[in-house]
Amino acid sequence: QVQLVESGGGLVQAGDSLRLSCAASGRTFSTMSWFRQAPGKEREFLAAIRWSDYITYYGDSVKGRFTISRDNAKNTIYLQMNSLKPEDTAVYYCAAKDFSGNSRYTSNYNYWGQGTQVTVSS
Secondary structure, eight states: OOOEEEEOOEEEETTOOEEEEEEEOSSOOSEEEEEEEOTTSOOEEEEEEETTTOOEEEOTTTTTTEEEEEETTTTEEEEEEOSOOGGGOEEEEEEEESSOSOTTOGGGOOEEOOOEEEEEEO
8 A cells, every 4th residue: 555654844943944754655656745734725735856857846935945855765755944934834745646747736646645744933
């Protein structure tokens, strides 16, 4: 069974950095991504990385602050988050997909993790 497990969330202060991890089951996917969802808001695309060529995509709200990367040996992706702001507070989700489609849209993903909470205080 496919399983994605996020970790690394927590409570931090504004300006701090945090690195999230997502460990996948023993297989690869065409694309793996990070999304987040804050209370009262829709799930928001943050970053994606393609397995075949390492090409990355970023949401406009986090460009320049967040970086997605992967460790092939561990079958794990990461989200390095710098200069965190209170508005970054949300549940952060790892997602994976096998089929072609726009990586920014939640509807194109067929696997999701359970999420990890990130809270940024002012």
